[in-house]
Amino acid sequence: MKKRAFVFFLVAGILTSCQVRWENATKWTLYGYQGSRLFKIPIDSLKMLDTVQLNQDSVTSYLSSAKVVHPKEPFLWMGGYVTTCSLNGHLRKVEFSNYGNFFYDENEKHYYQLSSEKAESWLAFVQNNLLTLARKKVITPPQTHP
Amino acid sequence: MNRHLHLILPAVLSIFLVGPACNKQSTHTAASRQDLIRQALNLVDSLSTHGYPITYRAAQPKTIRWDLSQLISVGQQQGLLAPIVFDNDLLIKTNFDKNQLFHLNYLAKLLFFPDSTGKNTIMIITDFPDSNYFNDPTRPFTGLRFMEDWYGHPVQKLLFTPEGKIKRFTPNKTQPTLAEITQTCYSIVGYNYSPALNETYTWTEDVGCNTNFTDDGSGNALGSLGSNSPGSGGASGASSFTVLPGNSVIKSIKTYFQCFTNVGGTDHTYTVTVCVDQPDPGTRTPWSFSGSGSSGSSSGDNPVYAGHAFLILTETYGYTTITRNVGFYPAGNVNPASNTSQGALNDDETHAYNISGSFTVNSAQFFTILNFISQGNSQGYLYDLNTNNCTTFVINAVAQVGITLPRTIGTWVDGAGNDPGDLGEDLRQNNITGMTLNLSGGTFNSHLNVGQCN
Numbered sequence: 001m002k003k004r005a006f007v008f009f010l011v012a013g014i015l016t017s018c019q020v021r022w023e024n025a026t027k028w029t030l031y032g033y034q035g036s037r038l039f040k041i042p043i044d045s046l047k048m049l050d051t052v053q054l055n056q057d058s059v060t061s062y063l064s065s066a067k068v069v070h071p072k073e074p075f076l077w078m079g080g081y082v083t084t085c086s087l088n089g090h091l092r093k094v095e096f097s098n099y100g101n102f103f104y105d106e107n108e109k110h111y112y113q114l115s116s117e118k119a120e121s122w123l124a125f126v127q128n129n130l131l132t133l134a135r136k137k138v139i140t141p142p143q144t145h146p
Numbered sequence: 147m148n149r150h151l152h153l154i155l156p157a158v159l160s161i162f163l164v165g166p167a168c169n170k171q172s173t174h175t176a177a178s179r180q181d182l183i184r185q186a187l188n189l190v191d192s193l194s195t196h197g198y199p200i201t202y203r204a205a206q207p208k209t210i211r212w213d214l215s216q217l218i219s220v221g222q223q224q225g226l227l228a229p230i231v232f233d234n235d236l237l238i239k240t241n242f243d244k245n246q247l248f249h250l251n252y253l254a255k256l257l258f259f260p261d262s263t264g265k266n267t268i269m270i271i272t273d274f275p276d277s278n279y280f281n282d283p284t285r286p287f288t289g290l291r292f293m294e295d296w297y298g299h300p301v302q303k304l305l306f307t308p309e310g311k312i313k314r315f316t317p318n319k320t321q322p323t324l325a326e327i328t329q330t331c332y333s334i335v336g337y338n339y340s341p342a343l344n345e346t347y348t349w350t351e352d353v354g355c356n357t358n359f360t361d362d363g364s365g366n367a368l369g370s371l372g373s374n375s376p377g378s379g380g381a382s383g384a385s386s387f388t389v390l391p392g393n394s395v396i397k398s399i400k401t402y403f404q405c406f407t408n409v410g411g412t413d414h415t416y417t418v419t420v421c422v423d424q425p426d427p428g429t430r431t432p433w434s435f436s437g438s439g440s441s442g443s444s445s446g447d448n449p450v451y452a453g454h455a456f457l458i459l460t461e462t463y464g465y466t467t468i469t470r471n472v473g474f475y476p477a478g479n480v481n482p483a484s485n486t487s488q489g490a491l492n493d494d495e496t497h498a499y500n501i502s503g504s505f506t507v508n509s510a511q512f513f514t515i516l517n518f519i520s521q522g523n524s525q526g527y528l529y530d531l532n533t534n535n536c537t538t539f540v541i542n543a544v545a546q547v548g549i550t551l552p553r554t555i556g557t558w559v560d561g562a563g564n565d566p567g568d569l570g571e572d573l574r575q576n577n578i579t580g581m582t583l584n585l586s587g588g589t590f591n592s593h594l595n596v597g598q599c600n
Contacts, residue, residue, distance in 0.1 A: 032590055032591065033498065033590060034496050034497050034498050034590045035423050035497070035498030035499070035500070035590075036423055036424060036425050036426070036427060036434065036451055036453060036498075036500070038451060039449050039451065071479075071481055071483075072481075072483055073481040073482050073483040073484075073559075073560070074448055074449060074450040074481055075449075075450075075479050075480070075481050076433075076450055076451075076452040076480055076481055076482075076531070077449055077450060077451045077452060078452055078453065078454040078475060078536060079423065079454050079494075079497050095449070097479075098394060098475075098492065098497070099394075099475040099476060099477075099479075099490070099492060100476065100477075100478055100479035100480075101478075101479065102479050104449050109448070113479075116478075120395050123394035123395055124394055124395065126394070127394035127493065127496065130496045130590065131495070131496060131594070132350075133590075133591075134495075134496055134590055134591035134594055135331075135333060135350065135352045135591070135594070
């Protein structure tokens with residue numbers, strides 16, 4: 001019996017340790033992009049995009065209850081928000097879906113889900129931040145091709 | 147009212163271009179002042195029952211302090227300048243005055259004047275001072291001056307610079323040159339605090355960037371301004387004056403669409419644009435796999451990008467443009483194994499797309515499409531990855547008015563249906579009657595919602 005309990009708590013501990021503690025993440029940055037290259041933009045190329053800092057307290061409030069999920073088939077992305085954060089001194093790229101309540105951590109290649117009650121408010125929060133960025137109307141120079 | 151503005155605008159501007167410091171006290175009799183107040187009251191009553199405000203500020207209940215009004219000269223005529231007191235506590239801050247908070251009551255005034263033909267006109271004049279003026283209000287006014295009609299339609303926006311120049315807003319100025327790219331953009335944030343509810347409503351107004359303001363030169367400013375006044379047949383193009391605060395999920399589609407007006411005739415133009423964000427631009431690929439996962443893998447944790455299709459709806463009349471972006475989504479998470487969910491309409495104004503096709507429709511067709519779209523939020527109206535996804539929804543919406551888009555079926559693991567990859571290529575490859583094809587697409591800030599009346 002004791003062995004079973006030990007194994008149970010060991011497995012539970014390992015699973016828990018796999019889940020990122022998003023409340024510890026800081027410097028949440030939202031990038032001015034929402035389209036098909038969502039996952040294809042390398043993290044070191046994001047600096048080319050316009051950015052806005054997300055309010056730390058708000059993000060922490062939303063993400064503190066996020067749970068890791070392993071869907072049998074992939075969630076479908078129809079657009080999303082590109083963000084980065086700093087966690088344990090490392091920069092991580094995280095994409096948030098623009099519908100539903102899921103997001104993706106590229107570092108661990110894991111999906112997370114927000115509680116469904118927070119989903120609509122979360123989407124409004126991120127969208128409002130992206131709109132703030134969009135309204136700055138920063139115009140980038142036209143691309144020149146050799 | 148607008149068609150008469152060109153007759154008097156140069157004279158009005160001659161007052162306001164020189165700034166508040168030059169306003170003179172009237173020496174006219176109380177009788178003429180009372181007469182003007184009576185005429186102004188009649189006009190306000192008439193305007194209040196014959197139109198609808200298009201901006202949040204214009205829609206706010208307010209009292210015109212006629213008792214504090216001043217007589218001023220407007221060209222050869224006498225006019226009235228009256229303070230405005232809003233019923234609600236409206237606070238304003240701008241990004242060009244160190245985010246100082248101003249009470250809107252102190253910034254806004256009503257100008258009433260009869261033009262040279264005798265037609266009475268009302269303008270709302272709102273001054274947003276910059277930090278220079280705030281630091282030393284004894285100097286001539288510097289900042290932004292809005293001149294709007296009673297309903298909030300912009301008549302003119304002027305930028306008073308510290309160098310003493312007066313620049314006029316040109317909404318459809320061409321793309322800035324490389325030399326102008328380091329630009330400053332102006333924005334205004336308003337707060338409406340309701341003590342009863344202990345809530346604050348916030349709105350934002352996008353005023354444009356310094357590259358939108360052109361120097362008319364102090365010598366010929368009046369002439370050029372006058373020639374571009376509304377109704378002059380001069381410059382056309384809509385002002386991107388207001389942008390709705392965004393919510394990704396559209397809670398009330400009726401409210402979201404309420405700015406659109408169903409007017410027959412030719413002075414209102416309606417456009418429907420089908421926008422497609424292909425998962426792999428330029429191909430019919432229905433889904434693309436993440437660059438971070440194993441290529442082509444459909445394992446559970448590997449992101450799959452399905453793309454998206456949505457609509458941009460635009461109504462244009464005079465100097466006014468109303469734009470709304472809308473797309474159909476599942477309310478919950480979907481994948482091929484769980485392919486249905488309650489449908490939901492989302493605001494797609496920041497969604498990039500790589501190809502689009504636009505159709506000009508009449509008012510009846512436009513509202514037929516709006517009615518079709520409105521069902522997207524109805525309880526029980528389902529999103530189905532195979533049979534009623536975002537692409538199907540867009541195709542069906544325009545089909546309501548006889549616009550036939552190809553319904554190419556794509557296939558994927560465990561499913562098949564319309565898809566953005568195929569729709570994008572169908573727009574590109576088919577010469578669809580009445581469609582204006584755009585191969586440049588749109589970015590996250592190129593098709594924002596415009597026009598506020600909610």
